[in-house]
Amino acid sequence: MAKTAVCFTLSLGACALLWSVPTWAQSKPAADLIITDAKIWTADKSMPWAQAVAVLGDRIVAVGSSSDIDAWRGPNTHVIDAAGKLLLPGFNDAHVHLVSGGKQLDNVQLNDATTPEEFARRIDERAKITPKGEWILGGNWDETKWSPPNIPTKAVIDALTPDTPVFVSRYDGHMGLANSLALRLAGITAKTPDPPGGTIVRDAQGNPTGALKDAATDYIYKVIPPLSHDQRLKIVKRALAYAASVGVTSVQHMVADYEDIAVYRELLERGELTLRIYVAPSIVQVEDQAKLGIGHAFGGPYLRIGALKAFADGSLGSGTAYFYQPFLNQGNNRGLLSDEMHPISLMRDRYMKADAAGLQICTHAIGDEGISTILDLYADVIKAHGEADRRFRIEHAQHMAAKDFERFAQLHVIASVQPYHAIDDGRFAESHIGHDRASRTYAFRTFLDHGVRLAFGTDWEVAPLDPLLTLYAAVTRATLDGKNPSGWFPEQKLSVAEAVGAYTMGSAYAEFQENEKGSITAGKLADMVLVSDDIFSIAPEKIRDVQVLKTLVGGRLVFDRSAAANGKSQN
Numbered sequence: 001m002a003k004t005a006v007c008f009t010l011s012l013g014a015c016a017l018l019w020s021v022p023t024w025a026q027s028k029p030a031a032d033l034i035i036t037d038a039k040i041w042t043a044d045k046s047m048p049w050a051q052a053v054a055v056l057g058d059r060i061v062a063v064g065s066s067s068d069i070d071a072w073r074g075p076n077t078h079v080i081d082a083a084g085k086l087l088l089p090g091f092n093d094a095h096v097h098l099v100s101g102g103k104q105l106d107n108v109q110l111n112d113a114t115t116p117e118e119f120a121r122r123i124d125e126r127a128k129i130t131p132k133g134e135w136i137l138g139g140n141w142d143e144t145k146w147s148p149p150n151i152p153t154k155a156v157i158d159a160l161t162p163d164t165p166v167f168v169s170r171y172d173g174h175m176g177l178a179n180s181l182a183l184r185l186a187g188i189t190a191k192t193p194d195p196p197g198g199t200i201v202r203d204a205q206g207n208p209t210g211a212l213k214d215a216a217t218d219y220i221y222k223v224i225p226p227l228s229h230d231q232r233l234k235i236v237k238r239a240l241a242y243a244a245s246v247g248v249t250s251v252q253h254m255v256a257d258y259e260d261i262a263v264y265r266e267l268l269e270r271g272e273l274t275l276r277i278y279v280a281p282s283i284v285q286v287e288d289q290a291k292l293g294i295g296h297a298f299g300g301p302y303l304r305i306g307a308l309k310a311f312a313d314g315s316l317g318s319g320t321a322y323f324y325q326p327f328l329n330q331g332n333n334r335g336l337l338s339d340e341m342h343p344i345s346l347m348r349d350r351y352m353k354a355d356a357a358g359l360q361i362c363t364h365a366i367g368d369e370g371i372s373t374i375l376d377l378y379a380d381v382i383k384a385h386g387e388a389d390r391r392f393r394i395e396h397a398q399h400m401a402a403k404d405f406e407r408f409a410q411l412h413v414i415a416s417v418q419p420y421h422a423i424d425d426g427r428f429a430e431s432h433i434g435h436d437r438a439s440r441t442y443a444f445r446t447f448l449d450h451g452v453r454l455a456f457g458t459d460w461e462v463a464p465l466d467p468l469l470t471l472y473a474a475v476t477r478a479t480l481d482g483k484n485p486s487g488w489f490p491e492q493k494l495s496v497a498e499a500v501g502a503y504t505m506g507s508a509y510a511e512f513q514e515n516e517k518g519s520i521t522a523g524k525l526a527d528m529v530l531v532s533d534d535i536f537s538i539a540p541e542k543i544r545d546v547q548v549l550k551t552l553v554g555g556r557l558v559f560d561r562s563a564a565a566n567g568k569s570q571n
């Protein structure tokens with residue numbers, strides 16, 4: 001198609017028209033699908049706004065005015081009249097735990113339990129319907145919603161769960177509470193030492209309280225029976241349906257198990273994969289992907305591998321993010337480097353191996369020294385192997401040292417961030433780390449000012465998968481406790497266009513797919529979301545109430561609210 005040369009010299013509107021000149025019409029096929037009378041924000045800087053889009057097969061073939069696109073209409077073209085609603089590129093969540101998220105849809109829900117009594121009541125209720133010996137997992141409890149905000153102990157649930165092993169997670173995934181049966185199954189006693197990068201919380205007598213931090217949770221995870229293939233398949237199908245219902249068309253699955261990949265492949269073969277997935281297994285397994293010689297983003301439009309997920313440190317809420325200076329009111333505690341960083345040369349060696357094999361590296365780093373240390377290691381890799389388009393990522397990039405924004409940009413590191421965490425952690429971050437450090441926390445504006453690329457995601461199941469909540473968070477920075485209605489560090493707010501851009505083009509770039517998806521552009525995959533309200537013009541605080549009406553992946557309608565019975569459910 002010889003439109004390119006002309007497009008550079010004509011105005012953009014004229015360019016779109018070229019797709020519908022009569023000489024073309026004789027040879028070009030009719031579109032399979034037309035979405036017309038929409039308000040389209042394309043995320044394509046060459047033509048940010050349009051009215052209509054034509055789809056042929058799984059790709060967008062034309063974008064323009066409703067009358068331009070009408071020329072693509074044939075007798076069998078399916079037409080969606082958007083009635084003036086806003087159409088966006090599909091959301092690409094750059095950081096999810098898809099199977100844990102899917103599991104969470106079925107697990108006991110503890111996140112909105114506002115007292116330890118309610119927490120215990122829900123576990124009791126669940127234990128009554130759980131077959132003997134089967135585990136109660138998940139939960140996402142959040143003790144900061146309790147007063148006083150004390151970490152729960154096994155004493156709260158032991159009497160309710162004599163025959164049911166319980167290991168319920170804190171919402172940040174860096175701590176969990178085990179009951180006595182679970183501790184017994186895992187062999188954890190007063191004599192068990194803290195593992196590197198982990199803590200067994202103990203009472204005054206030195207006995208485990210049931211709370212386990214970071215690497216200490218592995219004692220428990222080792223004894224939980226693995227999911228069967230069929231269980232996993234069921235969980236993933238549920239996650240796919242949920243993702244479609246909230247407008248997520250691509251995800252990047254961090255720390256995926258190989259068994260997850262097998263399930264994705266099976267669904268792909270059956271034509272049932274309705275979400276595009278980029279898989280990043282643990283860097284601990286770097287040898288496997290390195291041996292294959294595949295490099296980053298290897299695969300097809302629905303399923304790619306070639307990335308690795310590493311851990312530098314823990315989280316803010318659990319007191320395990322790794323800082324230069326101690327947390328406030330926690331003695332000398334300045335966090336923990338993860339077990340993958342003991343010693344740091346172990347991580348460097350794995351990075352070198354991964355990079356030599358052309359694999360992409362995504363590293364969880366939250367505290368300022370954790371982030372800084374990873375930037376050092378990234379710089380070591382570049383020094384050893386030379387400049388290349390590697391798209392190193394730091395996942396979360398929460399608490400930045402002032403000196404590191406510039407370095408982030410120089411090393412071309414992508415900040416893969418989750419704005420919902422900002423309005424969640426914003427409730428307590430200053431009490432943990434003080435005003436100065438908090439001012440460089442979730443510093444999205446400062447990143448953009450330094451020319452750092454942002455990719456947006458949620459960290460589901462840690463935070464809700466719903467992209468409208470994430471956009472709301474990035475645009476308002478209004479903390480969940482209602483105490484910062486005009487924004488927590490409001491100078492870091494983003495515009496709606498910047499936020500949607502980070503969630504679409506930004507995330508696509510973070511997985512080397514910016515030429516395939518991320519904008520509503522002719523030639524790209526037809527992944528699009530129709531929403532109930534125009535987020536560019538409504539009051540920002542209303543963005544969280546906006547509903548997804550239709551979700552299309554590769555031109556296929558994978559969610560249609562008018563056909564779905566239930567209203568919006570927020571996980």
Ligand SMILES: [Zn+2]
Nearest residue numbers: 095097254459
């Ligand atoms: Zn995560």
